[in-house]
Amino acid sequence: MLTAPPRALPAGVEYARAMSRFPTTSWSMVVAARGHPAVGGRDALTSLCQAYWYPIYEYIRHRGYPAQDAQDLTQEFFARLIEKNFAGQADRTRGRFRSFLLGAIKHFLAAESRHARAQKRGGGTGGFPLELGTTANHYSLPDRDTSRPDKNFERQWASTVLDCALANLRTIKHFEQLKPFLTGGDSESSYALLSAELGMSEAALKVAIHRLRRRFAQSLREEIARTVASPAQVEEEIRYLLAVIRG
């Protein structure tokens, strides 16, 4: 049971997305949390729950559960991860954490009944100070394929990984102005406009954009590398995510 009721947080996709980010240190955090009740482990666990709630929540919603039930189930799921050491059984040497989570939540939902959830609610572990944002708006996002919760889960995964990779770059100077050039907008006129705005030469701007792209690429690969079994799987994971977002 949660030690504190979820408080209503400002609605907004951006905030919710920030809160729902998959922690790219999820594997290491989970391992750290397992068998390590010290402060560090607890913090890792908390961070894990804070980060993973949204994709899990979305999956549960797509499975047909109402919002409140989905919220409760989400919290219970993470509680079970700790209580039953589900995550501790995750073998880092096999598979991907993404796959593990999806498998785990399916197993969890299969084993739970509505009545069992109602009974267990409030018992068990001390729960987590899990702060869940308002979710209704997210669920009502357009173009959501409700018939394929697995696919949606993985799309959300891809979105979160990209968001994490971008988050690591937000401290870069002029990031917001340079951001559009990450994926396009490379016209001479756009260079000219932005370089004038930032007070730098176009050549210097191009170099800055190049460096930003490289840093993003590096950040992205690092994010993914933390959730796969080996560095050799990074390229494969990127290709998989490409296939996911392309539908």
Add this chain to the structure above:
Amino acid sequence: MGICPKCGFAIPGDEFPDGLCPDCLLNLGLAELIGQTVPETSPGSYVGHYRINARLGEGGMGEVWRAIDTKLGREVAIKILPDSFAAYPDRLARFTREARTLAALNHPNIATIYDVGEVEGRAFLVMELLEGKTLREYIGGKPVEIEKAIMLATQIAEALEEAHAKGIIHRDIKPANIFVTARGRIKVLDFGVATQTEQTNPDGSTGPTLEALTKPGLVMGTIEYMSPEQARGQPLDARTDLFSFGVVLYEMATGLPAFRGSTTALVFDALLNHDPAPVSDLNPELPSGLQEIIEKTLKKDRGDRYQTASELLRDLRALGYDPSRGLSPAMSSQTSIRILCVEDHPVFREGLCRIIGSQQDMMLVAQATNATEAVKQFRLYRPDVTLMDLRLPGADGTDAIIAIRGEFPEARIVVLTTAEGDAEIQRALRAGAWAYVLKNTARNELLAVIRSVHAGKRHVPAEVATRVAEHLGDDELTTRELDVLRCIRDGSKTKEIAARLNISETTVNSHIKNLLRKLEANDRTHAVTIAVRRGILHV
């Protein structure tokens, strides 16, 4: 929902972060993984589709790496230009333009450029990978063996001839820019790239940048090989390369730089105002012919130097080195006349070959049966004398003469034909044929003509000359055209010519156009060369 301008992916409304295209974002990571960006270059990284293997070195124009062209599976050298080029778009554009021009050069003694491009703001150049050493390393402070020096110098001159014929001036001929492969072949590097070290002065002339003048080390190495006009910041032409060539040849012959000084100023002074120490003092074994060549290339006044690389080549070849034979075993005072025979009639051609083969001082180096092959063989073998039948299948012999002399103005071609039509003869002579011989000419007379032409004399039978002379007036230069031509010889530009002759610039241009046509010259320099050779003009 938006559409990515780069890949066309339909970006879902709020699903992906910041509204950026997830496809492109993921592909950035993928590209980095398989090395499609230009990192701070390191082995294993990629520049486009070139995989970097090892660093070869670093020069003023950036780092040079050994790489693999993953598309063609061949090793290449890739030069990655410094960021400073990206900072000056005009320099990068000029570099790219010149690189494309260089890519049009196809000569065994010029390093081949395969590709040029820009990735993520950094420019790169892909060239053939060379195994060997620079001429600087090859010389190593000691005189090069005479025969080897001539062999190498001939190849350098051939490279210059090729480039100059295409309107390209190197501007930075020096031992560090000349490569000697393991097989002894010369490769001239950085053609045209040297212009990046120049700036355009307010008067439109070009000269070394202040950086080039003041940077220690770099300045000394560059200045030593500059031509006087280059050092003065004057407009340059192909003769500047010939001077620099002379400095290189001097160093090959003596092991010492031609112009020395402990400071930049002293080197400049020597370069501009003093002749170098006579090569004979430093290397008494040097043949007199080679000494004369070196001295002529190092004339301060470019009007006194060889005017073209072809002229220089002629004298180098006359020293006795035969590239088709490799290094000659010894320097001989007798020179074999290397002959290209262009004749489509097999019996007559065989007869000519036998006549040539019977002569001690002649050597048949190549044959051709049509105009196209004739041009190709000339390029390959650079004969001393060409025997050219006028009536060939397809394009005729005169067309071949025009084509050959267009590339090699110094080509000496003897026309052989049974035809006696004035128009045909006139056309061939106007095309620049040195001699005209009928096929029923006696064998000894033919051989005498060949030797005469090789010695630099033209030969037109009296009766032929008379007939041709009746028509030559049609294309004679007028007095005013001669005046203009003399001004061009003196180095004057159109504006200066107009002022000097008190005529309008438009009129000057009109005269220039006419004299170019009459002389069948490609440009002003060519016109002066032709005019001097024909005795119309004197230097």
